[in-house]
Amino acid sequence: MSVLRRSPEFLVPAALVVATALLGLEVSVYLQAYFIDTLVKVAIVVALYVFIGNSGVLSFGHISFVALGAWTAGVLTVPELQKRLVMQGLAHSLLTTNVGNIASLALAAGVGLVAALAVGLPLMRLSGLAAGIATFAVLEITNNVLTYDQALGPGVNAFSAVPSTTGIWQATIGALICIGIAFLYQLSRFGRMLRATREDPAAAAAAGISTHRQRLLAFALSGGLSGLAGGLYVHLQPLTASGVYLDLTFITLAMLVVGGSGSLLGAVVGALAVSGLDSFLSAAVNGVDVFGWQFHVRNGTPEIVVGTLMAVVLIFRPTGITGGRELSLPRRRRRVADLEKARATT
């Protein structure tokens, strides 16, 4: 019965995503791009959450899997003729290989998964600051290689001529897949074991849980979801290597932290709230019309507002808007309350 009782953990975030998509259908094509972007951000943040939220270990390296996914899906879908024009240094096998939209997304997820597994195998032994710096190093290396290696993609240039297949529905389905997998994972015994290591590493180890193995599993899974999100991202807009680097790392971490990194609901709420604010302000740089009132901000304002918001949330509510809590049907909540009471008395 626990699946039914915990189903709101999936249904509420999913409903929020679908509501966003439906809202996106009502607006102009120009504004719809922001909604699609928001949905892709939801996918990225949920991917981040699968690892960071469940393990409690900070990772600055996830955007490198997004970048790898984007490169995979991008290179494999640009028509060969265009590839010869815009990516002249491309390796021959990549030049001649072309797959469809869905296959490219699946391959992007696969590449993200394999890369995360390979990187995580040694790195997941680290914890604390060493883990933070090591994952940062992964991001730096990925960005450095993708920026300069012309055999893998467009190098310093933007990914032009990628078919823009990520419309509002593809983005919605992608985000829903990420949320669904994240939900199933945290419902599974693996998710529970990883959460146990987060709460008390010593007790978890005493119960026979291998922290390394559980973290690696979550890291690989979240790498795969990151790759998928990267694939969605490259099909949305012409990406550059600098577009999947520090700024994206910052904004997605900000979303996760503002929403509350402890829960799936927090990840989705944070992504929607921050991305909504960011999109609104970005649109306002060119001027938006709010119920007949012209709203204008200067270039750079979105970053300042988001940065301030993140700092303020961290200072006053370090567990995020949702406080790291999931929504569930009442019975469970009572039991948790009882548990807390029991714990308080012992």
Next chain:
Amino acid sequence: MTVAFLNLTWPTFANGLALGGIYALMAVGIGLVFGVLRLVNFAYGQLIMAGAFALAFGAQWNFPNWLSILFCFGVVLALSVLMDRLVFRPLRTHSPAVMLVATFAVAFLLQSVALLAFGGLGKSAGQFAFLNTPVDILGVEIKEIAVISVATAAGCLIVLQLLLVRTAVGLHLRAASMDFRTARLLGVRANRVIAGAVIVSGLFAAVAALMLSVEQSQVVSTFGLQETIYVLAGVVLGGLNRPVPATLGGFSIGFAIGILGGALPSNQTQYLPSFIFAAVIVVLLVRPNGLFTRGGGAVERV
């Protein structure tokens, strides 16, 4: 043989030393604050950026050089004290991860403010560019700034060491970074010690801004960002818990970058960050507690 392949020359070596010196100062700045607050300050680079912008304004307003330098120190110190008051102090009781993310936010906030205020092209701080001229030392042409950097870094580190070992403030600082709670119980004033660390850290950021602005006279909003990322890696690499290993870590990464940057064949220098960070990962895997620390490192379980 490797020397022939690496094309190592004396000026390259001197540049390595100079960069190592600057990075060592930055490492001390980050390490001191970490010692007392357990906070890794990702926004350290933005202090340096602010200092460099102060220099650029000094150049624009035709300040005499001493006034520009003073202005740079003033701006950086004010900003670091402000950062401590507004962000670090309310966060003091939170977990290290939360604090790291918060400084990440501050870094991007300051960078965006700079971008908004000074534009994408930035400003020019060229008043010290004359230090780029080479001088003849024992028959080797070495840039003046390299000599100055090495001398300044060494001087700063010696003064800091004296401060830490010979004065009461230094004693308090060392005590607080060993065990903050016990130090407080023994009468060390928390706020004063933290203020001391923040001020010294700010001073070193200003010195780093001065040195870095000589070679990068065009100051943009990302000034000091890449350097800070390297130094953070270096500091963790050396061992964050003690000042000396942290400094050595910062120095070695700067030295390595200086040497490899000058000595690698030109078609490979673009992959320099990859080499450096790959080395960082390998070292962290072998010695997660730091390269220059001895033993210890056991996890405390209470």
